Amino acid sequence: MRIGVLSQWFDPEPGPASLPGVLARGLAARGHDVQVVTGFPNYPDGRVAAGYRIRRRFDETLENVHVRRVALYPSHDSSAIRRTLTYGSFAASALLSGVERLRGMDAVWVGNSPVTVAAPMWWIRYRYRIPILLHVLDLWPDTVAASGFMSNGKFRAVEGTLNSWCGRMYRSASSVAYISPGVGRLLQDRGVPADKLTYVPLWAEEHLTRRPVESMRAELGLDERHLVLVYAGTLGGAQGLESLVDACAKVDDPNFCCLVAGSGVSEADLRRRARDVGATNVRFLGRVPKERMPALMATGDIHYVSLRPSAMAAYTMPSKVQATLAAGKAMLVAADGDVASVARESGAGIAVGSADTALVLEGIRQAAILGRRNLRLLGERGRDYYYRTFSAATGVGRVESALRKIARQEVSHAG
Structure with missing residues (x-):
C-alpha cells in the first residue's frame, strides 16, 4: 500500500512525539511505501533540534520512510498565543507545502493533536479523495481544559467552537481510532458511530x-x-x-x-x-x-x-x-x-x-x-x-488493518 502519515510530531522528538515515527517505520518494515508530512522537530522545549533549521520545506529519508518537513513557529511555553501560533503555522504550512506529497496515497493516518491538523486533513480527504484514519491521541477540547493552558473564561469562550471543529473531524474521517476504552465510550457519546471506531492503544519506544x-x-x-x-x-x-x-x-x-x-x-x-x-x-x-x-x-x-x-x-x-x-x-x-x-x-x-x-x-x-x-x-x-x-507490533498491525479496510471501502464506493 501507499500510506501517508500526517503528524505535527515526529522523530527525533522524544516521548509521545516519537510514536508516529515508530508507526511509520513499522509500516515501512511491512513493505508499504510510507510518506510523512510533519514539522521541524522542536518538542518539548521549542528549540529546533540540532541538525535542522526551519525553512519552507525539507525532504529527507529516515529508515525507508520518506519525510517532508514544513515550516512552523516553534514554541512550547505557557503562552496561549505562541502555542496557537505553533499549531496554526504547522497546519498552514502543511496545507501549502506538504499535502501535495500525499497525493495518490491509498490511505492516510492522521494524528489528531493538535486539532488544527484538520485543515490539511480535510484537503487530503475532499480534494484528493483519500480515506483518512484519524487517531485520537488527545481528546480535544478536554485536553485544553485539563492542562491549565487556558483560563476558564477563555476556555468557555472557545469550547463550543472546538467541539464543533472536532465533530467535523470525526465525521470526515473514514475511521476513528481511540487509545483507551474510556475514550471509545466518550466518542460514541459524542456521536461517532460504533462501527466507525477501532481500538488502537499506543505503544512505547x-x-x-x-x-x-x-x-x-x-x-x-x-x-x-x-x-x-x-x-x-x-x-x-x-x-x-x-x-x-x-x-x-x-x-x-x-x-x-x-x-x-x-x-x-x-x-x-x-x-x-x-x-x-x-x-x-x-x-x-x-x-x-x-x-x-x-x-x-x-x-x-x-x-x-x-x-x-x-x-x-x-x-x-x-x-x-x-x-x-x-x-x-x-x-x-x-x-x-x-x-x-x-x-x-x-x-x-x-x-x-x-x-x-x-x-x-x-x-x-x-x-x-x-x-x-x-x-x-x-x-x-x-x-x-x-x-x-500494547506492543508496537500489535499496534502497527491494528493500524495496518484499519488502513486496508478504509482503502478497500474507498475503492468500493468509487466503483
Whole structure:
C-alpha cells in the first residue's frame, strides 16, 4: 500500500512525539511505501533540534520512510498565543507545502493533536479523495481544559467552537481510532458511530528497553539501600504533582528518594513548593536527554503516574504507562479510570486513586513494605502484560488493518 502519515510530531522528538515515527517505520518494515508530512522537530522545549533549521520545506529519508518537513513557529511555553501560533503555522504550512506529497496515497493516518491538523486533513480527504484514519491521541477540547493552558473564561469562550471543529473531524474521517476504552465510550457519546471506531492503544519506544543498561544510581549518590520513586514527564497542571511533593515531605524513611525528571509550565512552582514544605528527598533533574532515559528507568524501583482529578482523568492514558510496563518497572498510579484499570490488570501497579497527598503517601508506604525485590516482580508482570496488550507490533498491525479496510471501502464506493 501507499500510506501517508500526517503528524505535527515526529522523530527525533522524544516521548509521545516519537510514536508516529515508530508507526511509520513499522509500516515501512511491512513493505508499504510510507510518506510523512510533519514539522521541524522542536518538542518539548521549542528549540529546533540540532541538525535542522526551519525553512519552507525539507525532504529527507529516515529508515525507508520518506519525510517532508514544513515550516512552523516553534514554541512550547505557557503562552496561549505562541502555542496557537505553533499549531496554526504547522497546519498552514502543511496545507501549502506538504499535502501535495500525499497525493495518490491509498490511505492516510492522521494524528489528531493538535486539532488544527484538520485543515490539511480535510484537503487530503475532499480534494484528493483519500480515506483518512484519524487517531485520537488527545481528546480535544478536554485536553485544553485539563492542562491549565487556558483560563476558564477563555476556555468557555472557545469550547463550543472546538467541539464543533472536532465533530467535523470525526465525521470526515473514514475511521476513528481511540487509545483507551474510556475514550471509545466518550466518542460514541459524542456521536461517532460504533462501527466507525477501532481500538488502537499506543505503544512505547521499545528500542529504549530492549538492552540492559547501567542505572544512574552511582552518579546520583544512591546505593542499593535506597528505594527510588521516579517521575519522568511533563511538569504541568494536568499531572497534579503537588500532591507527590507534599507526600514525599511526610516520608520519614532516610532511604527513600524521589527523582523528578522533565520540564513544563509547573516546574518552577514545584521546585519552590518542595523547598517550602521541606521535601528534601525530592530531587529535580530537569530534562533528561532521550539517550539517558533507559538509565533513568533502570534507576527507579517504582515509577509514578498521576493525573489531577477531573472528568478527563477517567479516560486519559499517559504514554508513560506503556513506557513503564515495557521497561519492566512497577508503577505507583495516582489516578482513576483507565490508567488505574491497567495498573490492576497488569499486576504491575499500586493504584491509590486520585492524586491526593494522603493517598499518594499511602502508596509510597506500600511500596516500601513490598521492598525492592517484590517491586521487581511486579515489573516483570507488567512487561509480560505490555507485550500481550500494547506492543508496537500489535499496534502497527491494528493500524495496518484499519488502513486496508478504509482503502478497500474507498475503492468500493468509487466503483
